[in-house]
Amino acid sequence: MWRRRNTLSQFTQLASSKFHSHLNIIIQPTSLRLFQISDTHNRYGLITRSSTTAVESSSGSAKLGFSGLDPVRAIGSTVDTTSLGARGFADVARHYGRCYWELSKAKLSMLVVATSGAGYVLGSGSAVDLVGLGYTCMGTMMVAASASTLNQVFEVKNDAMMNRTRRRPLPSGRITIPHAVTWASSVGLAGTALLASKANLLTAGLGASNLFLYAFVYTPLKQIHPVNTWVGAVVGAIPPLMGWAAASGQISSLNGWILPAALYFWQLPHFMALAYLCRDDYVTGGFKMLSFADPSGRRTALVALRNCIYLIPLGYLAYDWGITSGWFCLESTLLALAISGTAVSFLLNRTKATARRMFHASLLYLPVFMSGLMFHRVYNDDQHLLTTENTNDNMVMSHPTTTKQESRNPDKVKHTKGNMVKSRPPVAYASVAPFPFLPVPIYAPS
Numbered sequence: 001m002w003r004r005r006n007t008l009s010q011f012t013q014l015a016s017s018k019f020h021s022h023l024n025i026i027i028q029p030t031s032l033r034l035f036q037i038s039d040t041h042n043r044y045g046l047i048t049r050s051s052t053t054a055v056e057s058s059s060g061s062a063k064l065g066f067s068g069l070d071p072v073r074a075i076g077s078t079v080d081t082t083s084l085g086a087r088g089f090a091d092v093a094r095h096y097g098r099c100y101w102e103l104s105k106a107k108l109s110m111l112v113v114a115t116s117g118a119g120y121v122l123g124s125g126s127a128v129d130l131v132g133l134g135y136t137c138m139g140t141m142m143v144a145a146s147a148s149t150l151n152q153v154f155e156v157k158n159d160a161m162m163n164r165t166r167r168r169p170l171p172s173g174r175i176t177i178p179h180a181v182t183w184a185s186s187v188g189l190a191g192t193a194l195l196a197s198k199a200n201l202l203t204a205g206l207g208a209s210n211l212f213l214y215a216f217v218y219t220p221l222k223q224i225h226p227v228n229t230w231v232g233a234v235v236g237a238i239p240p241l242m243g244w245a246a247a248s249g250q251i252s253s254l255n256g257w258i259l260p261a262a263l264y265f266w267q268l269p270h271f272m273a274l275a276y277l278c279r280d281d282y283v284t285g286g287f288k289m290l291s292f293a294d295p296s297g298r299r300t301a302l303v304a305l306r307n308c309i310y311l312i313p314l315g316y317l318a319y320d321w322g323i324t325s326g327w328f329c330l331e332s333t334l335l336a337l338a339i340s341g342t343a344v345s346f347l348l349n350r351t352k353a354t355a356r357r358m359f360h361a362s363l364l365y366l367p368v369f370m371s372g373l374m375f376h377r378v379y380n381d382d383q384h385l386l387t388t389e390n391t392n393d394n395m396v397m398s399h400p401t402t403t404k405q406e407s408r409n410p411d412k413v414k415h416t417k418g419n420m421v422k423s424r425p426p427v428a429y430a431s432v433a434p435f436p437f438l439p440v441p442i443y444a445p446s
Contacts, residue, residue, distance in 0.1 A: 095174070096175070098169075099169040099174055099175045100145075100183060102168055102169050103145070103148065103149040103152055103168075103169055103170075103175070103180055103183065103184075104144070104145030104148050104149060104187075105144075105145075105148040106145075108144075108148065109141055109144040109145050109148060110141070111366075112140060112141075112144045112236075112239045113137045113140050113141045113144070113239075114370070115236075115239045115240045115243070115259065115263060115370070116136060116137060116140040116239040116240060116242050116243040117133060117136070117137050117243060118240060118243065118259060118370045118373065118374060119239070119240030119241060119242065119243025119244040119246075119247075119256070119259055119260075120132070120133050120136050120137075120243035120244070120246055120247045121133070121243075121247075121374060121377075122240075122243075122244060122247075122255070122256070122258075122259065122323065122373065122374075122377060123243060123244035123245070123246070123247030123248040123256060124247045124248075125379055126379040128247075129247075132198070132199065132246065132247070133247075135194060135195075135198035135199060136195070136198075136199050136203065136242070136243055136246040136247075138191075138194060139191045139192070139194040139195035139198070139199065139203075139204075139207065140191070140195070140207065140239055140242060140243075141191070142187045142188065142190055142191025142194065143188060143191040143192060143195070143207040143208070143210070143211050144239075145184075145187050145188075145191075146184045146185070146187045146188030146191065146211055146215075147184075147188070147210070147211045147214040147215050149180055149183055149184035149187075150181075150184045150188075150211075150214075150215035150216075150219070151214065151215055151219050152168060152169075152170055152180070153170065153177055153180050153181055153184065154215070154219050154220070155219065155222075155285075156170040156171055156177065158223070158285040158286050158287065159171045159285070161284050161285050161286070162281045162282075162284055162285040163281060164278060164281050165285070188211055191207065192204050192207055192208050192211075195207050195242075195246070199245075199246035200245065200246065200249055202245045202249065202250070202251070203242050203245045203246040206238055206241060206242045206245060206251075207242055209238070210235055210238045210239070210242075213231070213234065213235050213238075214232075214235045217231060218231045218232050218235055222287045222288065222289075223286055223287060223288060224288060225288055226288050226289055226290040226292070226293065228288070228289075229267075229268065229271050229272070229275070229289065229290060230268075232267065232271065233263075233264045233265075233267040233268060233271075234264065236263050236264070236267050237260040237261070237263045237264040237267075238260070239263075240259040240260050240263060241256065241257070241260050244256035244259075254321060255321050255322070255323050258314060258317060258318050258321070258323060258373075259370070259373065261314060262311065262314050262366075262369055263366075265307045265308075265310040265311050265314075266307075266311065266362060266365060266366055266369075268303060268304060268306075268307035269303075269304035269305075269307055269308050269339065269343055269358060269362055270359065270362035270363075272290065272291070272300045272301075272303055272304040273304065273346070273355045273356070273358045273359035273362065274359060275289040275290065275291040275300065276291045276297055276300055276350075276352070276355040277352055277355050277356060277359065279291045279292065290303065296350065297350035297355075298347070298350065300350075301343065301346045301347035301350055302347065304343045304346065304347075304358065305340065305343040305344060305346075305347055308336065308339050308340040308343045309336075309340055311332075311336040311339065311340075311365075312333060312336040312337065312340070314332060314336070315328055315329040315330070315331065315332025315333045315335075315336070316329050316332075316333070318332070318373065322378055323373075323377060323378060324372075324373060324376040324377050324378060325376045325378060327376050328372050328373065328375075328376035328377075331372050331376075332369060332372060335365055335368055335369060335372075336365075338361065338365075339358070339361045339362060339365050342354070342357050342358040342361040343358055345357065345358070346358045
């Protein structure tokens with residue numbers, strides 16, 4: 001009787017310890033979970049062996065670690081540990097997926113991908129290669145994720161001192177530095193290789209150069225000199241150039257530089273507003289921003305306003321160079337004037353409220369600008385065809401054979417809804433400063 005009570009007491013203690021081990025499984029790493037699951041099986045064996053005879057312990061079920069256990073209970077415990085293992089695996093996957101998402105600065109990287117995709121569309125003709133666009137965006141995303149991760153690896157101590165960044169994966173200890181470096185190296189190499197194989201070497205070279213510029217030039221400069229903001233603006237201007245290079249195979253055309261120029265000038269008011277709003281946090285983190293050496297905020301506001309003004313002529317240039325229609329010229333100018341107005345307001349009244357208004361205006365400017373650029377774009381194929389026709393038919397050149405070319409090539413005849421209308425495309429457009437929005441066409445003499 002006493003021996004049976006002692007056995008039941010031992011059974012109760014071991015069952016209680018088993019219950020606590022199940023609770024620990026939820027919060028401990030996978031290796032410990034697997035060890036505890038196997039240990040749980042052994043405890044089942046110890047429990048049953050203490051309450052069964054030697055004949056029962058020599059049965060075939062003892063080879064599985066469930067000696068003398070009822071088959072239904074054995075199956076139930078197996079299902080239980082399997083579900084715990086699956087749940088643990090899902091928790092680990094969710095944990096590291098969240099860490100990779102934050103290390104990659106996924107929202108910022110998706111903005112980089114959007115600018116690269118816009119550059120690809122602008123560099124394409126009337127038909128956009130969607131597969132090539134997808135590969136370019138994927139490679140750009142991987143390179144951007146690698147650069148952002150390396151940035152956080154180098155700034156882990158600074159991030160730990162700032163309220164805005166101390167909850168990131170590395171300062172909070174949710175992931176180790178060697179793990180983050182491995183992630184950054186693998187995804188960066190894979191992204192560069194993808195761009196080289198599916199786009200071209202020029203695009204891959206731009207991507208690798210931008211990764212190096214961001215991680216190894218811009219990042220250390222943040223703790224040395226305020227010029228880091230201008231270097232960062234160059235970094236932000238390269239992705240649309242990557243998209244253009246992936247689509248056209250070259251970056252020598254001035255048409256491919258409109259969107260990079262817009263991104264470069266846009267980033268200055270955007271980050272000047274951010275640096276003013278987070279000035280105390282940046283000082284705590286040890287970052288050398290222009291606002292740190294500008295207590296009044298006047299220089300910060302002047303830099304922001306100057307670069308907002310630089311955005312004004314971009315719409316006209318896009319129209320004058322044949323990238324978009326005239327409507328984009330008007331829309332882009334109004335948009336640039338609006339963000340310039342917030343910069344003027346910030347200059348006249350340097351407070352956090354006006355800085356926040358300029359920051360929000362910058363957030364609105366970029367997606368509207370890129371959307372208008374896509375919507376009003378003129379297909380390169382059509383523009384190239386028009387240029388060819390003008391060159392062959394009506395272009396006036398200071399060459400002795402001009403008269404012979406005009407006599408050999410009569411005016412084109414255009415068919416419009418059954419009517420025969422003679423058409424003479426303009427040779428060029430008059431350009432009168434500053435920023436003429438309705439330039440006068442110049443025709444060849446008939």
